[in-house]
Amino acid sequence: xxxxxxxxxxxxxxxxxxxxxxxxxxxxxxxxxxxxxxxxxxxxxxxxxxxxxxxxxxxxxxxxxxxxxxxxxxxxxxxxxxxxxxxxxxxxxxxxxxxxxxxxxxxxxxxxxxxxxxxxxxxxxxxxxxxxxxxxxxxxxxxxxxxxxxxxxxxxxxxxxxxxxxxxxxxxxxxxxxxxxxxxxxxxxxxxxxxxxxxxxxxxxxxxxxxxxxxxxxxxxxxxxxxxxxxxxxxxxxxxxxxxxxxxxxxxxxxxxxxxxxxxxxxxxxxxxxxxxxxxxxxxxxxxxxxxxxxxxxxxxxxxxxxxxxxxxxxxxxxxxxxxxxxxxxxxxxxxxxxxxxxxxxxxxxxxxxxxxxxxxxxxxxxxxxxxxxxxxxxxxxxxxxxxxxxxxxxxxxxxxxxxxxxxxxxxxxxxxxxxx
Amino acid sequence: xxxxxxxxxxxxxxxxxxxxxxxxxxxxxxxxxxxxxxxxxxxxxxxxxxxxxxxxxxxxxxxxxxxxxxxxxxxxxxxxxxxxxxxxxxxxxxxxxxxxxxxxxxxxxxxxxxxxxxxxxxxxxxxxxxxxxxxxxxxxxxxxxxxxxxxxxxxxxxxxxxxxxxxxxxxxxxxxxxxxxxxxxxxxxxxxxxxxxxxxxxxxxxxxxxxxxxxxxxxxxxxxxxxxxxxxxxxxxxxxxxxxxxxxxxxxxxxxxxxxxxxxxxxxxxxxxxxxxxxxxxxxxxxxxxxxxxxxxxxxxxxxx
Numbered sequence: 001x002x003x004x005x006x007x008x009x010x011x012x013x014x015x016x017x018x019x020x021x022x023x024x025x026x027x028x029x030x031x032x033x034x035x036x037x038x039x040x041x042x043x044x045x046x047x048x049x050x051x052x053x054x055x056x057x058x059x060x061x062x063x064x065x066x067x068x069x070x071x072x073x074x075x076x077x078x079x080x081x082x083x084x085x086x087x088x089x090x091x092x093x094x095x096x097x098x099x100x101x102x103x104x105x106x107x108x109x110x111x112x113x114x115x116x117x118x119x120x121x122x123x124x125x126x127x128x129x130x131x132x133x134x135x136x137x138x139x140x141x142x143x144x145x146x147x148x149x150x151x152x153x154x155x156x157x158x159x160x161x162x163x164x165x166x167x168x169x170x171x172x173x174x175x176x177x178x179x180x181x182x183x184x185x186x187x188x189x190x191x192x193x194x195x196x197x198x199x200x201x202x203x204x205x206x207x208x209x210x211x212x213x214x215x216x217x218x219x220x221x222x223x224x225x226x227x228x229x230x231x232x233x234x235x236x237x238x239x240x241x242x243x244x245x246x247x248x249x250x251x252x253x254x255x256x257x258x259x260x261x262x263x264x265x266x267x268x269x270x271x272x273x274x275x276x277x278x279x280x281x282x283x284x285x286x287x288x289x290x291x292x293x294x295x296x297x298x299x300x301x302x303x304x305x306x307x308x309x310x311x312x313x314x315x316x317x318x319x320x321x322x323x324x325x326x327x328x329x330x331x332x333x334x335x336x337x338x339x340x341x342x343x344x345x346x347x348x349x350x351x352x353x354x355x356x357x358x359x360x361x362x363x364x365x366x367x368x369x370x371x372x373x374x375x376x377x378x379x380x381x382x383x384x385x386x387x388x389x390x391x392x393x394x395x396x397x398x399x400x401x402x403x404x405x406x407x408x409x410x411x412x413x414x415x416x417x418x419x420x421x
Numbered sequence: 422x423x424x425x426x427x428x429x430x431x432x433x434x435x436x437x438x439x440x441x442x443x444x445x446x447x448x449x450x451x452x453x454x455x456x457x458x459x460x461x462x463x464x465x466x467x468x469x470x471x472x473x474x475x476x477x478x479x480x481x482x483x484x485x486x487x488x489x490x491x492x493x494x495x496x497x498x499x500x501x502x503x504x505x506x507x508x509x510x511x512x513x514x515x516x517x518x519x520x521x522x523x524x525x526x527x528x529x530x531x532x533x534x535x536x537x538x539x540x541x542x543x544x545x546x547x548x549x550x551x552x553x554x555x556x557x558x559x560x561x562x563x564x565x566x567x568x569x570x571x572x573x574x575x576x577x578x579x580x581x582x583x584x585x586x587x588x589x590x591x592x593x594x595x596x597x598x599x600x601x602x603x604x605x606x607x608x609x610x611x612x613x614x615x616x617x618x619x620x621x622x623x624x625x626x627x628x629x630x631x632x633x634x635x636x637x638x639x640x641x642x643x644x645x646x647x648x649x650x651x652x653x654x655x656x657x658x659x660x661x662x663x664x665x666x667x668x669x670x671x672x673x674x675x676x677x678x679x680x681x682x683x684x685x686x687x688x689x690x691x692x693x694x695x696x697x698x699x700x701x702x703x704x705x706x707x708x709x710x711x712x713x714x715x716x717x718x719x720x721x722x723x724x725x726x
Contacts, residue, residue, distance in 0.1 A: 076688040080476060101691055105477030189581075189669055245560040247670035248581035380689070389689035397671035400583075411495070418490075 030060040034320040036067045037088040039075035044274065048342045056327050063320055083107040087314030089321040095129035095306040097215075098381040099137055102310075108137045109311040114322050115139075122350040123329055129306050129377060138310035139325045142338055144345040145363030146196060146303040146378075149272055150265035151258060152287040154181065162289035166204070166232065169292050173241050176264045183241040185263035187249030194395035195379030195388070196267055199303050202229040204294035208301035208374035215382040217420030221391075221412040227405075232294060234402045247400060255279065267291070269305065273359050274344055288362050290370065301373030302366065305381060306348070390415040463704065470697035476685070480694070487698035496672050497699070500680040503587050504656065504706070507676060510591045511598060511655035515647050518602025519640075523632075525603070526610045536607065543600035551664030554593035555580065580666050583673035590674060594661050598654055602647045609643030610636075645717070652710050656703070677703040 040049040046069055053067045068088070070078060075092070082088065083102060093099055093108075102108045114120060115127065115136040126140045155161070155172075158179055163169040173183040188194045203211045206225040213219045214226065236242070243257050252275065257263040259279040266272060276286055293300060309328055311321045327333060334347035339355035346354060346364055354364045367375060380388035394408040435442065470487055474480035491497045525536050542550060557564050558579040566576040579589035613636060621635045637644070659678045662668060668675040668683060675683070677699055683689075685696025 073688075077686060084477065101475060101477060105475070107477065189667060191669070245576075245578040245581045248558075248560055248578055385689040385691060389683075393669075393671050396669065400670060 030063045030320045030323055032063065032317050032320065034063055034065045034090070034317050034324060035088040036065065036090045036324070037075075037082060037092070038067060038069050039072045039092045041069050041072045041075075045343060048337045051342075052328065052333065052337065055333075056324055059327070060320070060323070083312050083314070087312045087316075089311065089315040089317045090324055091310050091312055093138065093308055093310050094377075094381050095126070095138075095140060095308050096377040096381045097384055098377070099308070099310070100132060101385065103132050103137050107313055109313045109315065109318065110135045110137060111139070111311060111322065111325070112136045114325060117326070119326060120329065122331065123348055125350065126306055126348050130308065138308040139329050140306040140308050140348040141328050141334075142343050142345045143304050143306040143348060144270040145367055146200070146267070146269045146291075146305075147363065147366070148265050148267050148289050148291060149258075149276065149359075150287055150289065151261060151281070151285060153285045154179075154261060154264045155287075162287075163292045165292050166294040170235065170239070173236070173239060177240060181261065182243045182257065182263040183236075183239075183265060185243045185254045185257040185266050186246045187251045187254030188246045188396045188399060189248060189250050189253075191389075191392035191396055192378075192380050193251050193254075193268075194399060195392045196269075196303065197233065198229070198391075198395050199376060199379050200267065200291045201233050201294070202226070203301045203373065203376065204291060204298060205229045205232055206295070207298040208376065211301070211376065212374070212382070215379065215387075217384075217387070217416055221409050221416055226409065230398065230402075230405055230409075233398070234405075237399060237402050242399065247396060269303075270345055270359055270363055283358050288359050290366050299373030300371055302371040302375055303378050304346075304367055304375045305378040384419055387416060387419045466697045466700050466704070469693055470695075470701050472694045474693040475691040476693045477691075483694065487695050490695065491698055491702070496675065496680060497677075499673060500675045500677045500699075501702075503674065504676045504703075506587055507591060507594075507655040507658050508652065510588070511595065511651055511658075512648075514595045514598035514602050514651055515644065517595065517599040518604075518647065519606050519637075521599065521603045522606035522610060523636075526607060540600050540604055542597040543604070545597075547597070547660040548664050550593055550597055551661045554589070554596075554661075555665050558589055580674075581670055583670055586666055586670065586674040590658075590661050590665055593665065594654070594658055598651060601650060601654075605643045605647045605650075606640060609640045613639045649714055653707075656707055656710075677706075 036053065038049045040046050049067065049069060053065050057063065057065050079091065079093065083091070084107065093102070099108060112135045123140065126143065127136065130136045130138055130140060154176070158175050160172045160175060163172050176183045186193050186197070199211070202214065205228050210219065210225055219225070243254065243263050246254065251268065254266070255272070255275055258266050259276065259281060273286070290300065309325055311318060311325065315321050329349055331349045331351035334349040334352035337343055338345050338347040338352070340357040340360070344357065344360065346360060346367070354360050376382055380392065383391065391412055394412050397404055398408055471482060471484055472480040473483045473486070521539055525532065525539060560566055560576045560578040560581065565579070569576065577585065579585045617635060617639070621631055626635060657678055658676055659682065662674055662676060662679045666674045668679055681696045681699040681703065684692045684699065690696065
């Protein structure tokens with residue numbers, strides 16, 4: 001008996017020595033179960049998630065990690081069930097207002113203490129997006145730029161340059177239309193793609209602060225600034241810049257138009273690049289430009305949605321969960337999971353390196369040096385969920401029936417009065 | 422001694438009432454489940470519809486506020502209108518099912534195979550039906566528009582145009598529903614009395630007159646069931662809308678059940694109270710039909726005795 005416990009002690013000491021030598025000293029030993037629910041269900045993100053679990057598990061061999069990957073769209077409706085009933089220890093979600101309902105309901109754990117630790121100082125750029133009521137409610141693991149991805153070969157053929165102003169954007173578009181193509185492909189079946197266009201048009205027409213006030217409910221939807229944004233949008237619509245029948249397509253279904261050359265560009269996040277590359281558009285055919293300025297003197301601002309990890313307040317193994325969150329944001333892990341072979345997005349840790357990829361480098365450059373106005377999350381993450389839904393439906397209707405604008409804005413205004421009361 | 426007498430009277434009470442009590446004992450588990458999972462939630466929803474509640478935090482009493490908002494809500498009327506279109510057009514599945522059943526009610530070799538092929542759309546999932554029709558309607562690559570293109574007709578964006586979208590989805594829904602009605606009528610046709618047909622034939626009835634005066638009256642039970650399942654199917658048309666359009670374009674293909682899901686349970690929906698009030702309205706509409714069905718079943722029962 002005594003003998004036995006001695007050997008156990010010895011082996012324990014050995015493991016401790018082993019693990020501490022593997023990882024940076026100072027980590028507590030983690031035991032028990034760690035249940036992770038993830039929405040990273042697309043092939044590449046799924047591999048990343050599984051890889052992270054594997055590497056974290058290797059650091060903590062006594063920890064039993066259970067990973068459940070849920071379809072990304074289904075996850076959005078399931079989260080409220082599992083946060084209240086069958087709580088995991090770690091869960092994926094999104095930054096900014098999108099996490100507000102769960103923060104308000106007390107379902108996400110306040111992890112300001114984790115953010116106070118020195119390792120997280122390198123995440124300062126995303127701290128604002130994770131902060132509500134002066135506290136932090138999760139950690140980011142990736143973000144990505146939005147912008148116009150265009151067919152460089154078509155632009156070359158027509159002798160066009162990347163536009164810097166709205167006038168150039170329109171004249172380019174006219175040339176593209178004259179050549180028998182559409183300027184932009186878009187699939188608005190799931191509404192949010194139209195939210196991207198509104199974000200950019202509004203931030204370029206009225207500026208970031210105005211946009212933030214609008215999504216925050218401080219400016220009425222019937223305001224003249226909003227109307228100016230829609231007037232600019234209408235110019236593009238009246239030109240016939242967007243593909244026909246976009247209401248019938250999801251964003252994935254809208255990609256074949258740019259691949260076939262029937263449309264010359266798409267306004268999208270960087271996640272559009274892998275499928276476009278897979279479809280045969282190499283870097284000589286596909287290029288990127290920042291959405292051009294519209295109103296003179298309005299500082300350029302960008303959309304850069306941040307995806308996150310949170311600890312539900314009902315989590316059972318919070319120590320392990322916090323350790324996992326710290327592992328996720330560590331510089332080394334960030335460099336690895338965001339490189340071109342994995343997520344192909346931007347790392348959130350300032351000490352990480354951005355992968356040597358044309359679009360990632362250009363996007364990182366744009367966000368860090370050419371976005372003086374500010375960085376927004378995305379329309380449906382900046383505005384409250386209900387408002388986002390009503391508004392994006394309005395955007396879709398506007399893109400099909402621009403004459404209904406006054407009716408749409410009145411409807412949005414009525415909804416806003418109820419939602420932001 | 423006294424305790425045994427008591428036991429004897431107890432058992433004799435059961436013995437005396439055995440005939441009356443036993444059916445209720447057998448019914449008890451079912452009734453309890455029905456009360457717990459059907460009747461109780463109805464009252465629960467009615468209760469929730471008087472609150473403003475995001476499903477997570479505290480509920481706030483708003484009285485009839487949700488119903489007042491429904492009254493001003495354009496989207497609600499669009500859904501209601503679509504529900505009515507569904508109810509009316511979905512009934513086409515009944516005559517369609519009847520005619521396919523009549524057509525298949527013959528004895529040629531391989532008829533079982535044809536019957537199963539016609540029944541096939543009902544067996545496959547509604548999700549698959551929705552996907553198939555979505556591809557069929559695709560404005561650029563879809564079979565429908567390729568076909569129309571042969572005749573020089575410009576592509577029609579069925580699912581992206583607010584004028585056609587509801588009809589497009591109903592057409593997809595009628596496909597499996599017709600198969601369902603067909604199977605009901607096929608079993609009904611087996612029970613048609615051959616002597617009556619013989620008699621009618623001797624009296625010179627054939628074709629439409631035979632169908633209308635001899636066959637269809639005998640199919641009345643099948644028609645009743647087909648009517649019931651079709652009405653219920655029309656009112657709970659949810660999966661096809663969710664798969665094919667997600668309620669779009671700009672909410673023009675929503676029906677009440679989908680709108681309820683959207684405001685209460687979907688990605689952006691956090692309004693349990695408002696969703697519940699839509700559910701109550703939908704329940705009241707269904708209640709009309711349920712009352713009618715129960716009444717006619719009760720009449721049949723009385724007539725049968």
